[in-house]
Amino acid sequence: MATTTTSMDQVLERVRANEQAGIQRLLDWLRIPSVSTDQAFKGDVRKAAQWCADRLKEAGIDASLKETGTKDKPGHPIVWAQHPGPKGYTGPHILFYGHYDVQPPDPLNLWKSPPFEPVILPADGKGDVPQERIVARGAVDDKGQVATFLEAARAWHETANEIPCKMTIIIEGEEESGSANLERFCNENKSALEQCDICVISDTGMLGRGKPAITSGVRGLAYTEIKLHAADQDLHSGMWGGRCPNPINELAKVIAQLWDKDRRVTIPGFYDDVQDVPQADRDAWAPIARDYPKMLEKIGMGSDANVGEKGFNALEREWIRPTCDCNGIYGGYMGEGAKTVIPAWAGAKVSFRLVANQDPAKITKLFRTWLDDHTPPGCRWEFHDHGGGFPGNVASQSPYMQAAMRALGTAGGGADPAIIRTGGSIPVVGMLKGDFGLDTLLVGFGLDDDRVHSPNEKFELDCYRLGCRTHVALMDELARMKP
Numbered sequence: 264m265a266t267t268t269t270s271m272d273q274v275l276e277r278v279r280a281n282e283q284a285g286i287q288r289l290l291d292w293l294r295i296p297s298v299s300t301d302q303a304f305k306g307d308v309r310k311a312a313q314w315c316a317d318r319l320k321e322a323g324i325d326a327s328l329k330e331t332g333t334k335d336k337p338g339h340p341i342v343w344a345q346h347p348g349p350k351g352y353t354g355p356h357i358l359f360y361g362h363y364d365v366q367p368p369d370p371l372n373l374w375k376s377p378p379f380e381p382v383i384l385p386a387d388g389k390g391d392v393p394q395e396r397i398v399a400r401g402a403v404d405d406k407g408q409v410a411t412f413l414e415a416a417r418a419w420h421e422t423a424n425e426i427p428c429k430m431t432i433i434i435e436g437e438e439e440s441g442s443a444n445l446e447r448f449c450n451e452n453k454s455a456l457e458q459c460d461i462c463v464i465s466d467t468g469m470l471g472r473g474k475p476a477i478t479s480g481v482r483g484l485a486y487t488e489i490k491l492h493a494a495d496q497d498l499h500s501g502m503w504g505g506r507c508p509n510p511i512n513e514l515a516k517v518i519a520q521l522w523d524k525d526r527r528v529t530i531p532g533f534y535d536d537v538q539d540v541p542q543a544d545r546d547a548w549a550p551i552a553r554d555y556p557k558m559l560e561k562i563g564m565g566s567d568a569n570v571g572e573k574g575f576n577a578l579e580r581e582w583i584r585p586t587c588d589c590n591g592i593y594g595g596y597m598g599e600g601a602k603t604v605i606p607a608w609a610g611a612k613v614s615f616r617l618v619a620n621q622d623p624a625k626i627t628k629l630f631r632t633w634l635d636d637h638t639p640p641g642c643r644w645e646f647h648d649h650g651g652g653f654p655g656n657v658a659s660q661s662p663y664m665q666a667a668m669r670a671l672g673t674a675g676g677g678a679d680p681a682i683i684r685t686g687g688s689i690p691v692v693g694m695l696k697g698d699f700g701l702d703t704l705l706v707g708f709g710l711d712d713d714r715v716h717s718p719n720e721k722f723e724l725d726c727y728r729l730g731c732r733t734h735v736a737l738m739d740e741l742a743r744m745k746p
């Protein structure tokens with residue numbers, strides 16, 4: 264095994280020596296605007312995929328681009344790579360997953376530097392404020408985090424002339440736009456994926472600055488769009504106001520009925536499959552939860568904004584409770600000035616964050632039935648299912664989890680990593696579990712104030728360094744295990 268001739272310290276030293284070049288490599292990747300949801304960026308998305316495959320090849324890993332989708336509806340390519348591990352390898356087969364696509368950078372005017380012209384900014388000061396960081400779209404979600412893995416692989420390759428474990432690597436190009444072609448791709452490559460023992464993903468965050476963590480659960484998502492149609496034409500609001508339903512008024516009333524006075528979702532059956540979390544887990548999180556009201560200040564609100572489902576604190580509401588949110592609402596006159604109109608229709612984007620064991624398709628169906636039961640007089644609904652993903656939970660006591668804890672401990676200088684959850688969603692986690700029985704280690708390096716999906720997204724260099732070191736150590740830890 265590589266580790267008998269090469270010590271991990273040598274590889275860690277190599278990662279450190281490569282640091283400046285590694286950061287420059289990441290900046291190059293960030294300059295490619297791989298916005299997957301917008302077809303105008305199709306060519307750039309492919310360029311970003313090729314960039315990633317080329318870096319994997321430099322680390323001695325056989326990588327190529329795999330086409331996805333159908334002839335009529337082609338998708339973005341998946342970066343697919345495999346490495347057999349050292350000769351005589353008997354450890355587990357690792358699947359590494361990440362995504363190279365990014366969210367649209369809008370609204371552009373709020374960026375302090377252009378989203379695809381990455382810059383390195385100095386620390387804002389000492390303490391719990393943004394430190395030295397890379398600012399660009401995709402800096403932390405997820406190119407910067409994938410880069411920490413790429414640099415670890417490179418360091419192993421350059422030091423030991425091989426990667427210590429057997430690996431399959433999937434870097435997806437459609438995560439930010441719903442992963443429409445991922446499940447099919449995975450099923451077409453079933454034989455390889457069935458051989459994998461554990462998946463590793465770096466696309467989540469830490470507990471805080473200098474507080475490394477492993478995430479044991481992501482929420483699921485069901486995303487819908489609804490349109491309420493009323494008259495077959497726009498109407499003068501003086502002639503028709505008060506005489507027939509206004510779809511904006513009616514839509515607003517229907518949406519408002521989605522929550523009761525305890526801020527619980529009112530759709531019958533919505534909570535039926537929700538798995539209660541043991542009180543012991545909730546007790547263990549209590550000390551963390553106390554910081555939450557203070558965190559509201561960071562987003563410009565007072566602690567009186569600490570509201571949500573009755574009976575649960577803010578952290579529980581994020582990690583272990585399902586929610587419903589309206590993500591967009593539109594219709595009527597939205598131009599400058601005043602126009603007295605009763606529009607023909609109004610629309611909204613309505614999504615649900617789900618927890619185990621909720622099923623996104625089932626929730627979407629329940630919502631649709633509920634809507635039909637709440638159809639305003641004379642109106643009709645148009646309904647679109649934008650998909651989503653299952654929630655994913657990982658047993659916190661598994662040997663793989665222990666290996667990840669050790670790796671983070673080594674990389675971070677001994678500090679005991681926390682086991683946390685996140686309110687965000689990574690659809691592949693639930694899919695791998697459901698389709699291949701595969702568990703995932705979510706080892707992420709983001710921070711709460713990284714402005715993920717927002718203008719001025721950042722990745723702090725300390726987080727980048729911890730990521731590189733952790734992946735070096737994690738490969739070593741996993742290679743020593745029995746599958």
Ligand code: BES
Nearest residue numbers: 404438439440441466467468685687688
């Ligand atoms: N990396 C994020 C998920 C995430 C966000 C994890 C924040 C931890 C903290 C991922 O790229 C993402 O944005 N997922 C989407 C879901 C997807 C179906 C568009 C999300 O959570 O909205």
Ligand code: MN
Nearest residue numbers: 362404405466
């Ligand atoms: Mn992500």
Ligand code: MN
Nearest residue numbers: 366404439716
């Ligand atoms: Mn994202």
